[in-house]
Amino acid sequence: MVRNLLLAAAGITLLSLPLWGTAFMQRSVVEFLYFLTLAIAWNVMAGYAGLVSIGQQAFVGIGAYALVVFSEDLGINPFLTIPLAALVAVAAALPASWVLFRLRGAYFAVATWVVAEVFRLLVNASIDWLGGGRGRAVRGLMQFDRHLREDITYYVALGLAGLTLFGAIWLLRSGTGLGLMALRDSESGAESVGVKTKRTKRTVYLFAAAAAGAAGALIYIMQVNVRPDAAFSINWAAYVIFIVVIGGIGTIEGPIIGTLIFLVLREALSDLEGWSMLIFGIVAIAMMLFAPRGVWGLIADRWPGGGLFPIRRTMPERLKAKE
């Protein structure tokens, strides 16, 4: 009951925000929403499937350049390019997964980064088409009145984050999710009880790529100028990893809390260039050492059975007694 009331209050607040909020608030919430989208996608991969990627910026960059190509070269409405960006990201992720899934653990992690670098260098080398190192601007946005553009951006961001959140919950509650958690605990064990490990991993990987691709297009609708070094920057992966580590790996609530903490911390440290990333690094190390399950892990320990989005299957009480 409390859970549903909380969710309803949050939903109404977010949906009505453009009616009463300031432009600054609206922009901040959009930023919160796209970081949340990236964080949920990374967390489903790393926290549930054990696929620790440090190359999700590949799909942010691909989404950003899908926005440029579809809206500038083909004249499609910039906001309609967002689902197309997700499709392009999936189309790029599929062949990448053939190479990456031959690797495990740390090998997989660094190889995802090499793949992202390949995309960055390919775009950098495309001076005629994609603008090379200088990048390109999204001029198609100028056709919209500023307020209309900001309101559409807001609701698109809300829709994307909502879709990703409930997509992740649905995925984790489905048979695929059960397979995932078995896979995380023991890959050979999961295989022996009939989990199609490759297919399960690929489903999650493609889901995360689609979310990151759509988020990439959305981010550059906000930022207008797309340059390869920024769009394919490892910082996208770094921020997301800090968010999930701070909030709690392998939980649905973790990324939400982590994104809030991250944005507040970043705002507080914004005057200290250099120091802010150093502090994020220290915080990530400290969390891993002293609270590996993140802030949400600490909360869940204190109030077991809580949580806004329960996805865990618990054993019925009558069976628990026999243990």
Next chain:
Amino acid sequence: MILISTLVNGVLLGGFYALLGLGLSLTFGIMRTVNLAHGDLVVLASFLALAIADYIGLSPIASSLLLVPFMFALGYALQSVVLNRRLKDGMMPAVIITFGLAFVIQNGLLITFSADRAVLRQGAIETAGITLMPGLTIGLLPVVTFAVVLLLLGGLHLLFTRTLIGRAFRATSDDTQIAALMGIDPKHIYALAMGLACSIIAVTGILTGMRSNFSAFDGPIRLIFAFEVIIIGGMGSLYGVLAGGIILGLAQTIGGAINPTWFQLAGHVATLAVLMVRPSGLFPATIDRN
């Protein structure tokens, strides 16, 4: 002639990359964890050599007398104080801790040494060259680097095959639990291995700092090259490191000779190509325990 000089330069560049990969290969081979701060530790070593040259007045090569023991202690402390605490939880904690460490080192260097590019000056050796035949001159520094790599590889080979501590390294790498039953303390061995890797990183930092200029954010690209060396060469193999370095160096110089913008791209593509054919590299010496 262009062909021959491209090949010779590719092989010599491979010496640098082998050196870069050597330290990472040790941590990978013995601990089975990837040190994402590897490249940043190399850059840190370059900056420390610069600081030693500026404040104490030692030449970069002489600075290794201070830098190697210091980096050994740093590596030992990093493993025993930080990384050993999360050994049992698989590879994710180490990946995230070293990723955080990478950002700490990068921004620490940025704050301390500013964003300007720096270089280690070492007088004549930087520009000296050896003329092999008319039209083909190679730098003295790349040759010295290549010799250092061969010496380190030989030394490590002797360490691993002829000494008690080397046997303990191999035993811990093969089966930590049984090694522990035989009276080896795996945590101490891991810390020693990280110390050894960081000593090699000290040498790497000095030589790469003399070869090219460096700045606070050069670590990631150094890590990628080091990682590609061991992906091509195969985990845990000392000679794989040399082979991986040379293949990466050749791929880059040949790619760069065809089109200058393809220099890095050719190396990445070569790496991914090896991955497609042989996921555990060309000469794997240890199996993936996972």
